[in-house]
Amino acid sequence: MVGKITVITGPMYSGKTTELLSFVEIYNIGRKKTIVFKPSIDNRYGEDIVSTHTGFKVSAIRISKSREILDYIRDSIDAVFVDEIQFFDLELVDVVKELVFKGIDVYCAGLDISYLENPFETTAKLLAMADEVIKKKAVCEKCGEHRATYSYKIIPNGGEIDVGGKEKYIALCRKCLSEIKKQEVIL
Ligand SMILES: Nc1ncnc2c1ncn2[C@@H]1O[C@H](COP(=O)(O)OP(=O)(O)O)[C@@H](O)[C@H]1O
Ligand SMILES: Cc1cn([C@H]2C[C@H](O)[C@@H](COP(=O)(O)O)O2)c(=O)[nH]c1=O
Numbered sequence: 001m002v003g004k005i006t007v008i009t010g011p012m013y014s015g016k017t018t019e020l021l022s023f024v025e026i027y028n029i030g031r032k033k034t035i036v037f038k039p040s041i042d043n044r045y046g047e048d049i050v051s052t053h054t055g056f057k058v059s060a061i062r063i064s065k066s067r068e069i070l071d072y073i074r075d076s077i078d079a080v081f082v083d084e085i086q087f088f089d090l091e092l093v094d095v096v097k098e099l100v101f102k103g104i105d106v107y108c109a110g111l112d113i114s115y116l117e118n119p120f121e122t123t124a125k126l127l128a129m130a131d132e133v134i135k136k137k138a139v140c141e142k143c144g145e146h147r148a149t150y151s152y153k154i155i156p157n158g159g160e161i162d163v164g165g166k167e168k169y170i171a172l173c174r175k176c177l178s179e180i181k182k183q184e185v186i187l
């Protein structure tokens, strides 16, 4: 038996973690054995927790390197969930392959592009391998339409890897992002 790969992607606030955790619940209701991982760099909500922006939380294992996932895998595990995949090293791709060939379903959630609009490589590679891709949109914080595909950094410092929330990033649609960029050129 082989497992399947599902990747949930989109900008910040688009509901990626909410969707990931709803799949965790579905497996748990079906009395399937699940395990959730997050990168140790993401220290926003405490050490051993994955949380949505609305505060819904589940227990998670914090890891620094993708390969550590394999240390926690037992024969009884039915599904593995990984949040914030954009922060993981590229070896996550091989780890995910190994898991699906063991018959485990793997669900990954994370940003597709940075605020500089560069694709996050680990997400991009997993998207290419996925059996199922769920692309989410957020509400644009400028025009209010449910069309936001970009995470815009309001304080343009701190680098491309920079953990944070609303104090640093907002969700924007393409039209509003292009308007803001035009203003940035004028200023
Ligand atoms: N601009 C926004 N668009 C949509 N939801 C937002 C926005 N800002 C805050 N939220 C809240 O964020 C929740 C989604 O949180 P979460 O699943 O953690 O998203 P993600 O993992 O994609 O950042 C929504 O249910 C909503 O309550
Ligand atoms: C756009 C962007 C985001 N980040 C960081 C900011 C947050 O800590 C996470 C994304 O969290 P979410 O669950 O999707 O809301 O990523 C970053 O480091 N670099 C970026 O360009």
Ligand SMILES: [Zn+2]
Pocket (backbone or CB within 6 Å): 140, 141, 142, 143, 144, 145, 172, 173, 174, 175, 176, 177
């Ligand atoms: Zn907009």
